[in-house]
Amino acid sequence: MARRNGKARSGMVGILDVGSSKVCCLIARLDGEGPPRVIGAGHQVSAGVRAGVIVDMEAAEQAIRNAVHAAEAMAGETLREVVVAATAGGPLSRRLDVEVAIDGQAVADTDLRRIQVQIAAFGDGGAPRLNGNGHVNGTARPSELELLHAIPLGYALDGHRVDDPRGMHGQRLGAAAHLVSVRAGALRTLRTVVESCHLDIEQIVAPPVAAGLATLVEDEMDLGATVLDMGAGTTNIAVFNDRRLVYADQVPIGGAHVTNDVARGLSTPLAHAERMKTLYGSAMPGAHDDIDIVDVPQVGEPDAYAANHVPRSLLNGIIGPRLEETFELVRARLADSGAAPLAGRRLVLVGGASQLSGVRELAALVLDKQVRLGRPLRLRGLADALAGPAFAVPAGLVAYAAEHSGDYGVPEPLPTGEAAGLIGRVGSWLREHL
Ligand SMILES: Nc1ncnc2c1ncn2[C@@H]1O[C@H](COP(=O)(O)OP(=O)(O)OP(=O)(O)O)[C@@H](O)[C@H]1O
Ligand SMILES: [Mg+2]
Known part of the structure; x- marks a missing residue:
């Protein structure tokens, strides 16, 4: 799916937050100027969801359909695609350090792509866990996880932190990323349920990402x-x-x-x-x-x-x-x-x-x-009932859909040939430099 990198988009976006107590669907219009404007909202008592994980597919599907229909009726539009929040037994936070050889050359875009390939390749395994989430940690093998976000934390050239390494000379280019994954099985179930409501999933977002985007100044x-x-x-x-x-x-x-x-x-x-x-x-x-x-x-x-x-x-x-x-x-x-x-x-x-x-x-x-x-900040047209703290995640999903996708998206995997050149994971330089 074609996505822009961190650029504002225009048009219409739909989001879906399937929570343990409520299901919320918002439809917002993006006009490129000012924050997105909500034109349709549907929220509904949730069913078939426990601790953010779907435990009854039929009940959850019905609740989602009702919320989506309400939002569509209010907006006078039909939703085809949604950005969805996924708790799905997560999030599992991991930090990954990778390094590629530059051999004294100037860092080029292709080197950054090699870094991305490494991050994508490690995405579902290998990286050390940061958190102790009971659902995932200790029990889940890498193949049981699905990567939602690979958030770039920064680059280092020969161990020194740099903002933008392109054009700089060095021997080794390192990068760190924060990987956020969820349980693959629970996520697949969520996908199946959303798709059975005749909605394509444009993007899946971890709720903490959305909560922060909606509320932090x-x-x-x-x-x-x-x-x-x-x-x-x-x-x-x-x-x-x-x-x-x-x-x-x-x-x-x-x-x-x-x-x-x-x-x-x-x-x-x-x-x-x-x-x-x-x-x-x-x-x-x-x-x-x-x-x-x-x-x-x-x-x-x-x-x-x-x-x-x-x-x-x-x-x-x-x-x-x-x-x-x-x-x-x-x-x-x-x-x-x-x-x-x-x-x-x-x-x-x-x-x-x-x-x-x-x-x-x-x-x-x-x-x-x-x-x-x-x-929720950064959203226009929210009725009072939807402007409260319970709607931070839905509002954050709209903000994410509107402009932040590029900053948090998973790097596109490249053809495997380009993946050559990995020296290995490096030490925790970023921890010292952050
Ligand atoms: N005025 C209030 N005082 C105290 N608790 C409240 C109040 N209003 C709602 N709650 C609590 O908030 C909870 C619902 O919050 P929210 O809508 O954020 O959950 P959710 O997104 O459906 O669930 P989850 O994110 O865990 O899957 C309920 O447990 C309810 O009891
Ligand atoms: Mg919630």
């Missing part, structure tokens, strides 16, 4: 910032530094786990637990929690009088620990992967579950960062 992207997309079934981590995604990971806990804990802990139906959580719940204890009383309808008791009356401290005593656990896992992932020094002081929270009261304060405490709540 320029300074945050430059100086280093972490984005947490707190969804229903997953919490996605993205670390941006020097304008690039340098680390992506996922903790398999989200807002649905909090709701489940409340339902179980207070013996109340899930729908009530969800309502109590959003209306009265907080991640942080409040001064009046012991005297504030909330009604808890009991499972199997249709009569409101049969409700239990419990202090709010009981509710928050269930919610707080689950969120604390989530943030502690995030902190451990950042520390274990070596991404912590790149992650910056700034933490941006998005996703539906970031709307819980007290989440910002708790995140600041556990992760020791300046925390702000994010919402």
